[in-house]
Amino acid sequence: xxxxxxxxxxxxxxxxxxxxxxxxxxxxxxxxxxxxxxxxxxxxxxxxxxxxxxxxxxxxxxxxxxxxxxxxxxxxxxxxxxxxxxxxxxxxxxxxxxxxxxxxxxxxxxxxxxxxxxxxxxxxxxxxxxxxxxxxxxxxxxxxxxxxxxxxxxxxxxxxxxxxxxxxxxxxxxxxxxxxxxxxxxxxxxxxxxxxxxxxxxxxxxxxxxxxxxxxxxxxxxxxxxxxxxxxxxxxxxxxxxxxxxxxxxxxxxxxxxxxxxxxxxxxxxxxxxxxxxxxxxxxxxxxxxxxxxxxxxxxxxxxxxxxxxxxxxxxxxxxxxxxxxxxxxxxxxxxxxxxxxxxxxxxxxxxxxxxxxxxxxxxxxxxxxxxxxxxxxxxxxxxxxxxxxxxxxxxxxxxxxxxxxxxxxxxxxxxxxxxxxxxxxxxxxxxxxxxxxxxxxxxxxxxxxxxxxx
Numbered sequence: 001x002x003x004x005x006x007x008x009x010x011x012x013x014x015x016x017x018x019x020x021x022x023x024x025x026x027x028x029x030x031x032x033x034x035x036x037x038x039x040x041x042x043x044x045x046x047x048x049x050x051x052x053x054x055x056x057x058x059x060x061x062x063x064x065x066x067x068x069x070x071x072x073x074x075x076x077x078x079x080x081x082x083x084x085x086x087x088x089x090x091x092x093x094x095x096x097x098x099x100x101x102x103x104x105x106x107x108x109x110x111x112x113x114x115x116x117x118x119x120x121x122x123x124x125x126x127x128x129x130x131x132x133x134x135x136x137x138x139x140x141x142x143x144x145x146x147x148x149x150x151x152x153x154x155x156x157x158x159x160x161x162x163x164x165x166x167x168x169x170x171x172x173x174x175x176x177x178x179x180x181x182x183x184x185x186x187x188x189x190x191x192x193x194x195x196x197x198x199x200x201x202x203x204x205x206x207x208x209x210x211x212x213x214x215x216x217x218x219x220x221x222x223x224x225x226x227x228x229x230x231x232x233x234x235x236x237x238x239x240x241x242x243x244x245x246x247x248x249x250x251x252x253x254x255x256x257x258x259x260x261x262x263x264x265x266x267x268x269x270x271x272x273x274x275x276x277x278x279x280x281x282x283x284x285x286x287x288x289x290x291x292x293x294x295x296x297x298x299x300x301x302x303x304x305x306x307x308x309x310x311x312x313x314x315x316x317x318x319x320x321x322x323x324x325x326x327x328x329x330x331x332x333x334x335x336x337x338x339x340x341x342x343x344x345x346x347x348x349x350x351x352x353x354x355x356x357x358x359x360x361x362x363x364x365x366x367x368x369x370x371x372x373x374x375x376x377x378x379x380x381x382x383x384x385x386x387x388x389x390x391x392x393x394x395x396x397x398x399x400x401x402x403x404x405x406x407x408x409x410x411x412x413x414x415x416x417x418x419x420x421x422x423x424x425x426x427x428x429x430x431x432x433x434x435x436x437x438x439x440x441x442x443x444x445x446x447x448x449x450x451x452x453x454x455x
Contacts, residue, residue: 003271004080010275011188015068018407019061022079024089027054047092055096056103075206085113085134091141098142110203113138113145114178117152117160126152126160128167135168146203147174147196155179174199185245192238248282255286258320260340260357262328264292273326273354291316295325295333298340317343322350325357327436331380338364355436359389362440362448369451379438389438404437415454 005021008014031054035045063077081097083090101109115131135145148170150156156177165172176194181187191197257277263269274290281288296302297313317323323344325337337360344351345364353361359377366375366388377389392405408431413421416428424430440448445455 003268004082006272006275008078008080010279013069017065019058019065022055022058022062027051027058030054030058048095051092052096052099055093056100059100060104076200076204085137085141094138094141094143101143107205110147110200111143111145112147112149114149114151117150117156117164119153124154126154126157128160128163131164132167145170147176147199149176149178151178153180183245183248185241185248188241189238189245244282247285251282251285251287253286254289255281255284255322256289256291256320258291258293258317258323260293260295260298260317260323260325260337262295262330262333264294267292270326273324277324291320293317293340295336295340298336299333300335320349323352325351325353325360327355327357329356334360334363334377334380338367341365342368358440359438362388362453365448365451365453366444369453370447377438386444388441388444390441392437392439405434407433409434418454 005016009016028051031045031050034040034050034054040050059077059079064073066072067074079097081090081093085094097111101111113135115134117126117128117131119125120127131148131150135148138145145168148164148168150160150164156175156179161172161175161177164170164175168175173195176191176196178187178190181190259270259273261270267274277290278288293313293316294309297306297309298317299310302310302313317340323340325340334356337357341351341353341357341361341364343349345361345368351361353359359379363375363377366372366386372386372388374384375386375388376384378384378387378391379389381387411430411432413424413428413430415421416426421428440455449455
């Protein structure tokens, strides 16, 4: 999965591990390491079977891993293959999946294809050719979809569903409408209305009629998924989810949050930030309005080079109810972020700095409060006399790839009167994911705390 991995975590309310994110880089690294250690006995390493086998092995390994919501091995493992059918990047994965059907048993694998059904012209005609063509390409790769999830602007017409069922050789009730809805939280409700959950369980021969579920046709390659009987709760209760979807629609009060970043032209760069803000806004009962502000437009030199952009950026910043300053790399826009942090501190505007946003907040504090005018981060000016942010001791100062502090780390909240302590419900110790390679200079911490900065 790609960026959608975070969506799965949020929608299912589970915590996944790095192993659940299967990438080509990880697969190739695994294959190369196996070749270097002699596992292939000197054979020529090829995409088939060595890479395709590595993909299948990884899937089986991940499928047996418990998640935060399942004490044992999960009974269903969802694998998303992104991209478009026919792309050269996904060819090896399609081959791996078609082999996997036979390795695991065709009765244990359910193939779902998401296809496009565009609406053409003012008459609203739904065209099935794009979906038919992609299914044709899938068949050429050895994969026959069990379900068609059809993305369209409008609900699928009965004749459209019948046509797709006929030409794609898929049961008509397995042709699912995924049309546009008012908010994304209605999508699970839409799937439930079309009995998708029950149909998928039937396809995988999972018995949900009685008080227990019997998982039949276990997978020989993975003992953790072999035949077993487990407790079964009642069918999924979507009452709370339905209330969430309705609440998201009824919100009328706006709150404007400015995102001061370096990559505002591509909002996917901040996808997790956006999702977090949206979730928080729904919980708070307000409608989120994001104001995208390019950090470099806040810098004084823009007043001369691009006065309109400079004036617009500061005007929009001052109209925000709060500011979020996300992460980034390189020194472009750093001064703009620091000026933003200074403005928020002096006007008592709520400011949330993540990674680079924290660095620039500390830089601003050192310069403006402590009077250390030459304060900077080792990331931007390694020769600065006052380095308020430095490399962490476990991080390489030369290699950039795979050298960040990653994953869940313990955070101790020392001050019971702090906002952080209240937001975490009075917990003195919390765990949060990290992704950074710099930290506030420990030598400056006592001086910063004495000046009022809390850690």
